[in-house]
Amino acid sequence: MLAAQPLHIRNATIVDIAEGTATRDQTILVEEGVITWVGPSAEAPADSDSRETIDAGGKYLMPGLIDGHVHVTAATADLGAMAEWSPTYVAAHTARNMKAMLHRGFTTVRDVAGADYGVAMAVEEGLFEGPRVIFGGKALSQSGGHGDMRSMGGSLVDPHQCCPSIGIVCDGVDAVRKAARDQLRTGAHHIKVMLSGGVASPTDRVDSTQFSESEILAIVEEAEGSNRYVCGHAYTARAVNRGLRLGVRCIEHGNLIDDESVRLFVEKGAYLVPTLITYERLKADGEEAGLPAASREKVDSVLYAGLEALDRANKGGVKIVFGSDLLGAMQVHQSQEFRIRAQVQTAQEVLRSATLTAAELIGLEGKLGVVAPGAFADLLIVNQNPLDDVTVLADPETAIDAVIQGGRIIRERASVESALAV
Incomplete structure (x- = not known):
């Protein structure tokens, strides 16, 4: 995949499909298309804002x-x-x-x-x-x-x-x-x-x-x-x-x-x-x-x-x-x-x-299908928790606010705030 700029996704509710849980107020950091850090926003590294930043607005972040x-x-x-x-x-x-x-x-x-x-x-x-x-x-x-x-x-x-x-x-x-x-x-x-x-x-x-x-x-x-x-x-x-x-x-x-x-x-x-x-x-x-x-x-x-x-x-x-x-x-x-x-x-x-x-x-467990350090930064920001109702994904035009592939923002709706922090 083409190289992506370092990325900071904040204020996200992370969907853990293996555990069947959703954890609020999380931050994800991405370097060279790979997730490097996941954790509470309050504990994010000091340099998090020195990169392109997406404010998920509390919405749900799940694997691609x-x-x-x-x-x-x-x-x-x-x-x-x-x-x-x-x-x-x-x-x-x-x-x-x-x-x-x-x-x-x-x-x-x-x-x-x-x-x-x-x-x-x-x-x-x-x-x-x-x-x-x-x-x-x-x-x-x-x-x-x-x-x-x-x-x-x-x-x-x-x-x-x-x-x-x-x-x-x-x-x-x-x-x-x-x-x-x-x-x-x-x-x-x-x-x-x-x-x-x-x-x-x-x-x-x-x-x-x-x-x-x-x-x-x-x-x-x-x-x-x-x-x-x-x-x-x-x-x-x-x-x-x-x-x-x-x-x-x-x-x-x-x-x-x-x-x-x-x-x-x-x-x-x-x-x-x-x-x-x-x-x-x-x-x-x-x-x-x-x-x-x-x-x-x-x-x-x-x-x-x-x-x-x-x-x-x-x-x-x-x-x-x-x-x-x-x-x-x-x-x-x-x-x-x-x-x-x-x-x-x-x-x-x-x-x-x-x-x-x-x-x-396909032999990519740990690299795909999870939001975790070491995984490819293939991510979706969605409006509703798919663990509550998976059929929301049947209408991706309304369900998905952002598509991120390898740390690159592919599709982004106006309801997700994205800006290059300086």
Whole structure:
């Protein structure tokens, strides 16, 4: 991230998500994008006012949000058509998508098919304004799988790294090893594998299983050899349980899990990333957003089961991460995931999924998801205590007064006083 000026945030009520508490009249000091001091304002170091200062006015200061399942390059819900767009045109859409995510309070995102090292570098170097991007590159799909966007009559796949397709089609143990190694070569933080059918793909069934066990094991072996992990797209209990037994560390969606799934999640220490808002919006806006008819017909098979699966996993002690998975114009509804999850989870549980647990998944615990010395200064100033009502975050325009990323003030409303102290 670009270097930031030393920052002093005073008169803040700090939200501790792990403890479920809010402590008033606190001061936070930031140097080079990292929190260096947190404590009562009356005990702040003497030089605190010799830096850019924000008076939070008693409002709530919380960690920046983490979305554990996004596709920042997905400019349309018609992913097959997008695979043939100009990469520079897709990059322009990507920049717009990421800026909007950051202004909604998501200071870090995990991209699980589409974003590459170039997108992450563009944010890191300040070329794009957006959240920190934890990327996996292109997802791995078998022929006719969820990442294969060819129609039934299609035959050509562009395997080039710069092609805007979100996936690589690979078949056989040798091919999946090479595909995984290619993504890891680019610095991928994880490898995404399609374990079952999905909605946006044109030729597979949602209830199918994809890749052989030997192929999945080869991908897991390659990821673990690079100290990375595999996340798997899966809906049915059959596909989820198979992936967990074979070493997949994180399941995306999981709308149709069963009690055995919950047992395996807990036994393996694996993570679940539900993405409930996407089904609601695909049902309401899919056609207008470009979702092909064949995909729209598959939405109902997963739409109504997702909340029950979240409830089952939550009660069973599964480690749950916040995710949205929205495509194209539907990405504006990202924050509505808070509203949906609040139907079956407590405010603290939802907040943990978007901060502490998500940070643990991406290997940045202690650096993200907390307001503490040594953590990145990714912070939000919000008008209400989200521990009392997490659904306030579903409307970021009114809920969030300031977005701070790496100690830099990204978005600030007039109701927060900011001045350079002299």
